[in-house]
Amino acid sequence: MRPLEASQLSSGNILDVVFDKFLSGTKIFANRDVLRHDYVPEALPHRDEHIHKLGAIVAPALTGSKISNVFIYGKTGTGKTAVARFVLSHLERRAADTGTPIRICYVNCRLAGTNYRILAELCNSGSVNVPFTGLASGEVLDRFRSSLVSTKRSIVVVLDEIDALIKRQHDDTLLYELTRINESLRGNWVGLVGISNDLHFKEFLDPRVLSSLSEEELVFRPYPADELYDILLARAKSAFLPGALLDPALRLCAALAAGEHGDARRALDLLRVAGELAEREGATAVDEEHVKFAQQKIENDRVAEVLKSLPLHSKIVLVATHLIGNRMQEGAITGDVYDVYKELCGIIKVEPLTQRRVSGLLNELDIMGILNARVVSLGRYGRTKKIRLGISPKALSDAFSEEILISSLMSHSPQRFHRRQFT
Numbered sequence: 001m002r003p004l005e006a007s008q009l010s011s012g013n014i015l016d017v018v019f020d021k022f023l024s025g026t027k028i029f030a031n032r033d034v035l036r037h038d039y040v041p042e043a044l045p046h047r048d049e050h051i052h053k054l055g056a057i058v059a060p061a062l063t064g065s066k067i068s069n070v071f072i073y074g075k076t077g078t079g080k081t082a083v084a085r086f087v088l089s090h091l092e093r094r095a096a097d098t099g100t101p102i103r104i105c106y107v108n109c110r111l112a113g114t115n116y117r118i119l120a121e122l123c124n125s126g127s128v129n130v131p132f133t134g135l136a137s138g139e140v141l142d143r144f145r146s147s148l149v150s151t152k153r154s155i156v157v158v159l160d161e162i163d164a165l166i167k168r169q170h171d172d173t174l175l176y177e178l179t180r181i182n183e184s185l186r187g188n189w190v191g192l193v194g195i196s197n198d199l200h201f202k203e204f205l206d207p208r209v210l211s212s213l214s215e216e217e218l219v220f221r222p223y224p225a226d227e228l229y230d231i232l233l234a235r236a237k238s239a240f241l242p243g244a245l246l247d248p249a250l251r252l253c254a255a256l257a258a259g260e261h262g263d264a265r266r267a268l269d270l271l272r273v274a275g276e277l278a279e280r281e282g283a284t285a286v287d288e289e290h291v292k293f294a295q296q297k298i299e300n301d302r303v304a305e306v307l308k309s310l311p312l313h314s315k316i317v318l319v320a321t322h323l324i325g326n327r328m329q330e331g332a333i334t335g336d337v338y339d340v341y342k343e344l345c346g347i348i349k350v351e352p353l354t355q356r357r358v359s360g361l362l363n364e365l366d367i368m369g370i371l372n373a374r375v376v377s378l379g380r381y382g383r384t385k386k387i388r389l390g391i392s393p394k395a396l397s398d399a400f401s402e403e404i405l406i407s408s409l410m411s412h413s414p415q416r417f418h419r420r421q422f423t
Helices: 002-024 048-063 080-098 115-125 137-151 162-169 173-184 207-213 225-239 247-258 264-280 288-308 312-327 334-347 355-368 393-399
Strands: 070-074 102-108 154-160 190-196 216-220 371-377 383-389
Touching: 048 070, 048 080, 048 154, 048 216, 070 080, 080 102, 080 154, 080 190, 102 115, 115 137, 115 154, 115 173, 137 173, 154 162, 162 173, 162 190, 173 190, 173 207, 225 247, 225 264, 247 264, 247 288, 264 288, 288 393, 312 334, 312 355, 312 383, 312 393, 334 355, 334 383, 355 371, 355 383
Parallel strands: 070 190, 070 216, 102 154, 154 190
Antiparallel strands: 371 383
């Protein structure tokens, strides 16, 4: 027991040093939560037009009239969710002041994942208890409808990232049911606010759903660098202590995020992580170097998250490509990858997919930027693809280090390669 107790004491001492250093060190932040995505500020720079339009669409709710359904489109980080939350929180407060029976229910469809869980959240928001699983979706929908009838309270349902649900399930039944539910209500109603990152989202919908929606649309364009700077500056005044953030660092965050499709979330992440890095090293202010390190850290974290979330066979394909890359610097063709992939499947006792399916996985990984696949000409022998890793081998090994099954394949030496000489 004594060695274990000493080890625990040592670990405790290490944490005491870390915590004492933080408590006694240089302070950077006044309120770091201001830089998080779910924080809704008192003002949203450069989105007054969108706030006005959405406010005009939902304003009839204050007199008990049903609002038009509205769909909000735009790339990630363009302010869609922030504007929706901002406007609807004001609507909810004004409705409470005037005694209008309205409630707002916000659901992130990507996190909810299924029609059942979305309906369960709608029920739970109205104090109708629904188990996490176990009921038919029709039963949950009936409970939701009954709660609306009994309470006579109208509801605005915000379905954020609705495109993720429709594309994943190839099923727009829930959307159709929500658009038709008003036919069974008297004196109250359900209004929909859909938020999508995909401008072509409606192409996935059945014509019957489109005809039932009769929606209005708002399109959010990306922020240019000067607007991102204004957004960051407004947040930074509350997030950082006076003098703790240098202006060149702020401008660099805005410029880097503007170069990636005007993503305000990206800009806020960069600024927050840069501040945390400066704080950990005991710096008195955030400078450009901290922002550059933050960019590298965020990129590495993003790649690791994507790699960890890949299906098993995609991971095996990546390992196969990595192993071939150790032997063939110029890259491998699809047949090489498939041969090694089958060998790896045999080692871990997994049934391999067909070559056609593996070719599809290679295309998906290429689109994601994890692999680089370029078409090369073989002259009279036609054309083929040369495949190489699009990330560093270290990033791959780090991401899979905690997965015993996959990490065990990283050091494998394939039995053979189908080498081809091209002229």
